[in-house]
Structures are given as C-alpha cells and as structure tokens.
Amino acid sequence: MADISVAVPRKGRPLEAVLERLATHTGTTDLADEVISTLRYEKAVTKGQQAADRSVYDRLAAYSEGNAEYTLCRDGREGFPRRIVFDSVTWRLDDHEVRLIGREEPFRALRKHEFALGFDSADLVLEEVVGLAPTPLRDIADVNDRIDPLDTDVRVVTGLGDTVYHTLLATPAVADGDLDRSFVEEYVGPVCISPRYERLVEAVVGTDALDGIEFCYPSEGVEEEAAIAEAGLGVYVTVTGSTARDHGLVLGEPLFPSETVLLENESESRPVDERLKQVLEPVETELAVR
Structure with missing residues (x-):
C-alpha cells in the first residue's frame, strides 16, 4: 500500500493539472508528459478525430508492457463510450510513495471517507455542498466558510492555479x-x-x-x-x-x-499526508486556503 493515496479524476484538465504540478516538484516530467499525451490521443480516438491502427485491447496491452509506474483502464460507466482513461500512477516523494488513484468523482470518494486527500474541480464543491447566501461567493478562499461541518468533513486546502x-x-x-x-x-x-x-x-x-x-x-x-x-x-x-x-x-x-483544488477529509488525514500538502503549496500568484 502506498504511503499516501490520493484520489484524482480519470481524465481532463484537472488530472493534467495534478500530473504537471507533481512532475514539477519531483522531476518526473517525462512520466507526466507520457500519461497526458496518451490520454489526449485516446480522447481523440474516441471522438473520431484520430484513427487507431490497433484495437483498444492491443493499445492497453502496449501501454502496460514493461511499465511499472502507471496504469490505464477502460471507462466502464454505463451509457458512456468506453474510452481509455487514467487508473493509477506511483511517484517517490522523499521517503514516501505517492499513489494517484483515478476515480470518476474524487470529491465524492473523499466524502465517503475512502481517501484523506484528493483533487477535483472547485465547481463540484460549489454544486454539492456550498451553502447559498444572499451575498455572492467570490473566490476559493471563502469556500470553506460556506461548507456546513455537519454535511461533510471535506475541506479545500489549496488551488492549483489552472484557472x-x-x-x-x-x-x-x-x-x-x-x-x-x-x-x-x-x-x-x-x-x-x-x-x-x-x-x-x-x-x-x-x-x-x-x-x-x-x-x-x-x-x-x-x-x-x-x-x-x-x-x-x-x-x-x-x-x-x-x-x-x-x-x-x-x-x-x-x-x-x-480551478482544480486539493481537497482533504480532515477526519481521515494522517501526519504523512502533510508532506504532500507541503509540496503542493502554491507559488506567488496562486491561492492557498487555510
């Protein structure tokens, strides 16, 4: 079991933002680029914008061959095209092993106490748990104040700046x-x-x-x-x-x-999870939520 398990989206801009941020801090840019380019290619195949010269099973086998760092899988949701999507990737972070695990709805996985940490779109937090008020909600720093503690233990830690x-x-x-x-x-x-x-x-x-x-x-x-x-x-x-x-x-x-945000289920967090949070601290123009 990885020291730090983190729920991430299976595809799209939020997943790419997470891969790019961790790659920057761990020096594994080639790995991140490979995963991102592969998923973009598979998206183009699904949309008919790219012709594949091998079957989906042959492509999955080729992606897995000799690769111990990441895995891909087919989207199994009913009613959706069975596109190849992200499954997992493992990074070394100092003395810790970080495993990003693909979920269709990372935020909901945290709400169900399946993970302590996860990444998802800030949009989903607003759609599901942010309370409505007469005055407008203007930025991510104010989101936690609008979450009812009786509704969920999940809070926003920081934004990734992919705004x-x-x-x-x-x-x-x-x-x-x-x-x-x-x-x-x-x-x-x-x-x-x-x-x-x-x-x-x-x-x-x-x-x-x-x-x-x-x-x-x-x-x-x-x-x-x-x-x-x-x-x-x-x-x-x-x-x-x-x-x-x-x-x-x-x-x-x-x-x-x-924006993609790092989320934490505070009731599930351990001291080891703090290391990843430190790595993901925002740079100058990005916003941390405390």
Whole structure:
C-alpha cells in the first residue's frame, strides 16, 4: 500500500493539472508528459478525430508492457463510450510513495471517507455542498466558510492555479453599462446557464440578485454561447473568450474561478499526508486556503 493515496479524476484538465504540478516538484516530467499525451490521443480516438491502427485491447496491452509506474483502464460507466482513461500512477516523494488513484468523482470518494486527500474541480464543491447566501461567493478562499461541518468533513486546502472563469456574457443590446454583479441585481429576464451549474451560479451571484431572473438552458446540440446570444444574458466558463465574441457576445465580470483544488477529509488525514500538502503549496500568484 502506498504511503499516501490520493484520489484524482480519470481524465481532463484537472488530472493534467495534478500530473504537471507533481512532475514539477519531483522531476518526473517525462512520466507526466507520457500519461497526458496518451490520454489526449485516446480522447481523440474516441471522438473520431484520430484513427487507431490497433484495437483498444492491443493499445492497453502496449501501454502496460514493461511499465511499472502507471496504469490505464477502460471507462466502464454505463451509457458512456468506453474510452481509455487514467487508473493509477506511483511517484517517490522523499521517503514516501505517492499513489494517484483515478476515480470518476474524487470529491465524492473523499466524502465517503475512502481517501484523506484528493483533487477535483472547485465547481463540484460549489454544486454539492456550498451553502447559498444572499451575498455572492467570490473566490476559493471563502469556500470553506460556506461548507456546513455537519454535511461533510471535506475541506479545500489549496488551488492549483489552472484557472479559467465562470464569466458573465451578454449581447450588446442587453449589456448596457458595466456587465457585473450589480448589473445582474437590476436585471429582469432570462439567464442562460448549463443545467448542472444552477446551484453554482446561485452561490457566486448571491441569492439577493436572483429576483426577477429565470434560468434557461441550451437545447440539445446547441452551443452554450449560441444559446446565451439568444437569451441575451448568461454565465459560462471562458478561456480566451474568442468563441463568445464570435457569437457577438460581450465579456463581463469573471464571477468565480473554475480551478482544480486539493481537497482533504480532515477526519481521515494522517501526519504523512502533510508532506504532500507541503509540496503542493502554491507559488506567488496562486491561492492557498487555510
């Protein structure tokens, strides 16, 4: 058994952020790059953007051949394409062995006391356990104050700085003046969001601003930016904002960072887990939560 077992996502930006951060501190960049590039290739195969010259079983066997450091597996979730995803990887950290273990929902694994430490998107914490309040939730440093201790023992330790933002977007006809939270407080009408983000948006805007607002959602197959352009106002995760501008939208206030966070179930933590937390301390521009 590894000294330190950590739950991580099976794929996507949060997993890549974790691999890159640990690689930086342990000097194992080649290993991290190999895992990331392999998973990106498998994603492209699943989406039909890349042609594979071997069967999925042959590819899995090839990835495992002669490799004792990491393992991949097939996504077994019902109703999902059986894409090759992350299973586990082992690192040496001083005198400790750190094993990252893939989970579909790391945050929920911590809530069920399966792990002391894990990484997941801050979005999921807001969607599941952050309490709603009249005033808005503005940054990750304030998240723990909104978690009911009777609901879960899990807390946010730090963010990894892989930040994109849930951002206000509007058509020029609607965005008359500053497009910020105060604008939302005065606005009456539809606000387009992804269905899964309803509670998140309520938390980061604040319940006082929701009077007169009716949430609406993109129809199946319709891009979020296109749906927001039709509604007039919406909230969506933006990276560069170029797609939003292509749909004629104005970018407003960044409401909340969509960031990978280190989570800890405080009732399960041991002294050895502190070593990994120290390694993951943020650098200058990143935010630690205490």
